[in-house]
Amino acid sequence: MSNKKIEKIRHSLAHIMAATVKELYPRVKFGIGPAIENGFYYDFDLTSPLFPENLPKIEKKIRELIRKDLKFEKESISRTEAKKIFKNQPYKFELIKELKGLQVSCFKFHDFVDLCKGPHIKSTKEINPKAFKLTKIAGAYWRGDEKNPMLTRIYGVAFETEKELKDYLKQVEEAEQRDHRVLGEKLDLFHIDKAIGPGLILWHPKGALLKKIIEDYVLSEYLKAGYQLVNTPHIAKISIWDTSGHTKFYKDSMFPVMQLKEMGKVIPYQLKPMNCPFHILIYQKEIRSYRQLPIRYTELGTVYRYEKSGTLHGLTRVRGFTQDDAHIFCTPEQLGKELVSVLKLTLKIFKTFGFKEFEICLSTRPKKYVGTLKSWQKATNALKYALEKVKLAYQIDPGEGVFYGPKIDIKIKDSLGRAWQCTTIQVDFNLPEGFNLSYIDKKGKKKQPIMIHRALLGSLERFIGVLIEHYAGAFPLWLAPEQTWIIPVGTRHKKYARETCKQLYENSSRSIVKDANETVSKKIREGEIQKIPYLLVVGDKEIKRKSVRVRQRGKGDIGKMKLNKFIEKCQNCLCKRKN
């Protein structure tokens, strides 16, 4: 069976659901009801609220209709007639008004007529009544515009067979188990506290260590690639954001201004939403020669953005986050080569973290922008050149660029195939113009450099959220904040456990002695839950032979090993950054 058939089934289910809702709410006004990935939805303007308890009732009615073997019939009617039929359906009416052509197409099913171009199944008997499920009720703006009324949306999932539905529901359950917010609590990595504020992360010892390990790794890669580390403050006078254009274009996403009294005057200060102006000022501190370029400034810069309350989500959407940011200042001739290097570096880093699949988008000029059309075209071409040079497949996201330039976004796919936007690489001719940046060229003339803004992991917070879900909390050895637990069998083995721990630490392996008065079994269980890569049990036999009994995560007891052999095994994994 083809994909097309399942789409017809999903779309038809949306219609059947609409017919059912009409029975329950005769005065309902209909929005639209398309097929989507894994299912369908329909938007309704209801006279009274719909509760989740009602969903099984609606499901039951849908099944009844399906079993009646009802036909879907296509009808082509004139616009005038359509306007008459849908005169009490304002949303449908609005759609008809915008349709071109004299005839509009409708689908009749049961006694329910819907404006629709189809296609649909011929009869409800093509639907397996056990292979769909209504999943949730949500609010959704009419036509996706927040100025429009909010409709009630019912989501459903549907497949051709009952097994596919069950598999899908199981996969959803698995994804819930991997949810970084759940694992963040279970593994004691971080929390968000009411007393601090929404979207602001408190990193616990294990989470902070994980973050530091990631930061150290990427920073070392950047330094190797010729970047220079800089460091800048969290606040600045607001005037710098006037120059950069942020107060004009992104005021709504910035935290409110602080009014500071200085020299008898009130000077407004602003929490930084990005690092670029700071790096620009470091560049501008002296007169630059073409010989110095490219200059690549990098910073693990923490920025604060006032995201709307409803958009916050665990670590993946927050109000304060650390970017692995960098700004590259280069000549026009160097641009292509620099972009290629950035892309190569990105791929290398993601590979090390275990990500293999990406979605790459080239985002072009948005409605609100600064600069000339010519410079936008040049910047976009440079990005295209780099993508093609590195042989990366990409799609174009029209109008999704930043106000100062086009960009490449890389979304990484986790082990469940979900895509998360992390990397952003932006070419910018406009801030160099706004800040009047320059360098002296070979002929002693002033020229304007080009800037590349790039954050490869994007936000450390989001990246760690993705990483937690990707590994379901079972981090590879080099990332695991606690790599080895040493479990002494009895009190008299504690000393040996501590000596072993010390040796492991001296060989840069993060280790902990679990010497609480509990049974070995309990500590093993705890270690498994905490997803510790290695659990070492030590008792009389191990002391005698200077060895450890090794339990490897996911493999169970792998037997005894000389301590120096175990250290060697760990170091081997660590230097390759493999599990």
Added chain:
RNA sequence: GCCGAGGUAGCUCAGUUGGUGGAGCAUCCCCAUGGUAAGGGGAAGGACACGAGUUCGAGUCUCGUCCUCGGCUCCA
């Protein structure tokens, strides 16, 4: 920000028609000194998110605020 659902111990949750709040895990103490996924016993732990209101009496009913969750919109 918008629509909807929630907020009870550190965590996961129960709490009947309104009548002074419970369990498991975690914590602390005691016993047990252990060999690969929970040894046993005891204790402590709570303005029931916050603020008003209705009532003789509110975890429970009403309203407001904050926060969380599912979506929508947004994401430099």
